[in-house]
Amino acid sequence: MRKETERLIALDREHTLLAHIGAVLGWDQETYMPEKAVDERAEQLALIEGLAHDKAVSPEIGELLRKIEGAAEHGQTKLEPAEAAFLRVLRKEYDKETKLPADLVIEMARETSVSQAVWAKARAGNDFAAFAPHLEKVIALNRRMAACLNPAAKPYDVLLDLYEDGATEASIGKVFGAMRKELVEILGKIRSRPQVDDSFLHKPVETEKQEKISKLLMDALGYDRKRGRLDTTAHPFTTTLGGDDVRITTKYLVDYFPSSMFSTIHESGHALYELGIAPGPEFSGTRLADAASMAIHESQSRMWENMIGRSKGFWKRRYSTLVELAAPALDGVGIDAFMRGINRVEPSLIRTEADEVTYGLHVILRFEMESALISGSLAVKDVPEAWNAKMKELLGVDVPDDGHGCLQDIHWSMGSFGYFPSYALGNLYAAQFMDTMRREIPGLDAAVEEGRLDVPLAWLREKVHAPGATWLPGELVKKATGASLDPSHFTAYLRRKYGEVYGF
Numbered sequence: 267m268r269k270e271t272e273r274l275i276a277l278d279r280e281h282t283l284l285a286h287i288g289a290v291l292g293w294d295q296e297t298y299m300p301e302k303a304v305d306e307r308a309e310q311l312a313l314i315e316g317l318a319h320d321k322a323v324s325p326e327i328g329e330l331l332r333k334i335e336g337a338a339e340h341g342q343t344k345l346e347p348a349e350a351a352f353l354r355v356l357r358k359e360y361d362k363e364t365k366l367p368a369d370l371v372i373e374m375a376r377e378t379s380v381s382q383a384v385w386a387k388a389r390a391g392n393d394f395a396a397f398a399p400h401l402e403k404v405i406a407l408n409r410r411m412a413a414c415l416n417p418a419a420k421p422y423d424v425l426l427d428l429y430e431d432g433a434t435e436a437s438i439g440k441v442f443g444a445m446r447k448e449l450v451e452i453l454g455k456i457r458s459r460p461q462v463d464d465s466f467l468h469k470p471v472e473t474e475k476q477e478k479i480s481k482l483l484m485d486a487l488g489y490d491r492k493r494g495r496l497d498t499t500a501h502p503f504t505t506t507l508g509g510d511d512v513r514i515t516t517k518y519l520v521d522y523f524p525s526s527m528f529s530t531i532h533e534s535g536h537a538l539y540e541l542g543i544a545p546g547p548e549f550s551g552t553r554l555a556d557a558a559s560m561a562i563h564e565s566q567s568r569m570w571e572n573m574i575g576r577s578k579g580f581w582k583r584r585y586s587t588l589v590e591l592a593a594p595a596l597d598g599v600g601i602d603a604f605m606r607g608i609n610r611v612e613p614s615l616i617r618t619e620a621d622e623v624t625y626g627l628h629v630i631l632r633f634e635m636e637s638a639l640i641s642g643s644l645a646v647k648d649v650p651e652a653w654n655a656k657m658k659e660l661l662g663v664d665v666p667d668d669g670h671g672c673l674q675d676i677h678w679s680m681g682s683f684g685y686f687p688s689y690a691l692g693n694l695y696a697a698q699f700m701d702t703m704r705r706e707i708p709g710l711d712a713a714v715e716e717g718r719l720d721v722p723l724a725w726l727r728e729k730v731h732a733p734g735a736t737w738l739p740g741e742l743v744k745k746a747t748g749a750s751l752d753p754s755h756f757t758a759y760l761r762r763k764y765g766e767v768y769g770f
């Protein structure tokens with residue numbers, strides 16, 4: 267390895283250390299910090315984030331990158347694949363941090379902090395008109411940002427690429443177009459059948475019992491509690507505090523215990539991914555040891571949560587333990603009724619509460635609206651009407667007010683455009699990984715039924731987790747599955763599963 271690369275690794279490790287220190291402070295703030303500590307904590311976090319930012323944009327990094335890139339271009343040096351990948355990741359992050367003029371960064375920070383506050387009020391009061399001028403500004407700033415980062419590309423493509431390396435509106439549009447048709451059809455079939463009963467899932471189960479269930483699930487998945495832990499927060503999340511310290515949180519609802527169970531499995535899926543990243547000891551603690559993308563991250567959480575955690579095979583040997591631990595909520599409820607209950611599909615207004623069939627439709631709606639807003643083909647004032655029409659078309663539901671419609675998500679007020687597609691891409695990646703795993707491991711389903719979840723985990727470790735950010739998401743999928751992303755894996759999975767649940 268070139269000595270310039272070695273120096274870059276040392277610099278990047280310091281950046282990672284600062285990021286992890288920030289994560290410790292952030293985790294504490296969300297879990298155990300006393301209320302009145304909030305002001306100084308904000309200062310502590312700002313200081314650490316500032317130091318991390320200074321590290322990331324240090325001119326030395328720019329010089330070293332230029333030097334190696336120049337030598338590689340002129341054929342004076344040949345880069346190892348991992349070294350080339352590390353330099354690619356660092357270059358992208360460096361450009362992202364340094365290509366934006368300071369006045370734009372400051373304006374973005376100022377405007378989004380104002381627009382978030384306005385959005386929260388507007389949502390509570392169903393007042394889209396109050397939020398509209400701020401949304402206009404945020405969209406204009408996003409367009410400027412895209413132009414600074416890559417003036418030659420379509421602005422929405424530049425924004426998508428920030429979250430999903432290499433993705434474009436055309437590539438996602440093609441995948442979503444195929445998925446849209448299928449999902450609408452599957453949903454139509456489900457709606458033509460009688461709704462399943464899940465009333466037993468709303469029987470009270472005390473928090474202590476739910477916590478026991480969550481810990482059992484973490485252990486079952488092979489999440490090493492010596493490298494992580496479980497705590498409670500209003501919104502469940504996963505956070506990486508170090509290479510051997512990835513923590514999750516969950517939320518306990520006494521009158522809906524599946525919420526904590528599946529949040530715990532979901533977040534454990536994220537944690538297993540983070541803990542499995544191992545692109546080689548020379549790159550530990552660098553940004554090559556980060557996830558490949560948000561969507562790949564989401565593929566891991568959703569595979570464990572929905573494809574494994576909501577499957578009959580997974581519960582076959584565990585269900586009696588669950589009935590005991592949740593007693594008396596599930597007394598007299600057989601495993602088949604339980605399976606139908608936890609896989610109930612119900613078109614609803616709110617994305618974050620959506621099941622795995624309707625979820626993709628919520629995301630497609632946002633993808634179509636975002637791209638139209640950024641290109642200018644949709645005017646901000648027309649957002650509510652367009653939103654409501656799409657909800658009717660895709661999900662068949664009537665939106666009663668903007669709080670339950672176009673004002674429900676925080677993302678746009680935070681200046682985040684291009685993020686939503688990751689959520690749905692995760693499901694698609696997960697189904698394709700799952701089909702490949704099943705093809706390559708003939709005994710996979712039997713192993714899951716026997717409770718041997720180390721079998722799928724080992725496959726995921728090797729094919730998906732270990733490389734970290736070595737490959738672009740599109741390359742990773744090709745390497746792991748032998749094909750480009752193909753939404754038919756996901757829709758075929760939905761047809762199989764929900765055909766069984768709803769009997770079509």
Ligand code: CO
Binds near residue numbers: 532536567
């Ligand atoms: Co997630």
